[in-house]
Amino acid sequence: MLESPFRIKPGHSAATPGASMSGPEAEERVVSAVVEAILGHRIAPGTRLIERELANYAGASRSAIRNGLLTLAHAGLVELSPNKGATIAMCSPEEARQIFEARIVIEAAVLDILARALDDAGRAKLAAFIDEEHAAYEAGRMEEARHLSRRFHLLVAELSGNDVLTGFVRDLINRQPLLSWTREARKSRFCGNEAHQRIADALARGDGAEAARLNTEHLRELELELRTDRDSALKVVGAEDVDEDPRPRPA
């Protein structure tokens, strides 16, 4: 769950008004939809999520939505205030810093573990993934490229064989889009395929320390880029508060 099939496309406000197909995956559908919406920068942090709206949208009942919101809250993607409702989580700069700090240390550990345990099958998977990532970029499918770029770090964690650490990495990666939700960030250059290649090379050499160092550098770069994006965004829009705001307005 939370693994995000990335299939549901929100944007229009009523899925299929007549057909109330309340499958057993109703809750899952909402979770996926919200995750996808956040990843696609179609929904802004701080946006209020009204249960009934989501219910209508997903063709499910409020109970399912409530469960979904609870799951999302546990994952740190939405914030729940008693009697106040749910909003897309907002990350303060400090929180963003902490997330990057956590990613750096955990991924470093994961790489160190993986460097010792990587076998041929793993090497092949890594190579194939990086190829796919590169292909998507070359073909101009930026959305997919960005998606794969995020998933690279998850793949590394999975290959390390430690499910606990993998879960942590997944949570942290999923929160990433909360940090850079401005339109500017979408223009950011292809984030680090070269870096990923270098990391994979170091891993193949069995040099976990170097892989960790490269990854740390990579993440620091990302963080810096994010910070400048945020700053420039603030400088541009200024005090009128960011309101290009592509969020689904309550009817």
Next chain:
Amino acid sequence: MLESPFRIKPGHSAATPGASMSGPEAEERVVSAVVEAILGHRIAPGTRLIERELANYAGASRSAIRNGLLTLAHAGLVELSPNKGATIAMCSPEEARQIFEARIVIEAAVLDILARALDDAGRAKLAAFIDEEHAAYEAGRMEEARHLSRRFHLLVAELSGNDVLTGFVRDLINRQPLLSWTREARKSRFCGNEAHQRIADALARGDGAEAARLNTEHLRELELELRTDRDSALKVVGAEDVDEDPRPRPA
């Protein structure tokens, strides 16, 4: 949440039969009760949790219990199978290994961070906590001592200032009692007040690397102790399957 006030005492099977005080903390109550029951080794991994029973016990309705179970499931303390219900999570040896591995790397990072940021207030808190821990042990209040011993690691994380990593540490520590749930483990010697003291000393010196090394050693020792406990338990009870079983039998 999950912070566990440790105040509710389960054991008798009906809280206050007449008074259905369904406060807003009903869900919280169940969560605390289950956490406390797990920590006190009063409930065995694999035990099935029936919603209606919990509801009656806590004087709440099934909805609240369901939410509580979802929270516990996300924390890794219970497992939910669709249409099958909830059980106290069982940790395979492999899972236990992964949890310790995760603790080692994350706490090492936390100690490294803290060594650079520790101020006088923090030093004082650490010292006071270790004193309290020691006092509880000397006074023979083993339950409390064990509780404080676990919390030491959480305190270190909190002092580091990184809430994200702190949350991870909390999750991992809460899962600890799932690993050593046998009666034998209760007899285990006071786990590492000296070790805690030494770690605090290294921190006070600003030597994060040494603190991390000591902590790693400390955790490895704990893991080993656990493993032998489990093995000896298996050797003793043998194939009759562990069934001293102090779990609340379904009426």
Next chain:
DNA sequence: ATAGAATAAATTGTCGACAATTGGAACGGA
């Protein structure tokens, strides 16, 4: 007597309705 199928009990999943709380709007007074 045992294996298998049919039945019955128990438990979970889902839903809609109602109560409680919040946020905003209309209203009135200074």
Next chain:
DNA sequence: TCCGTTCCAATTGTCGACAATTTATTCTAT
């Protein structure tokens, strides 16, 4: 015009009831 109060719509929280599924029991045939 501005501030405070009152009222109302909107939203969340909670509950019990019913349907669907699983699990235990009983019955029958071999």
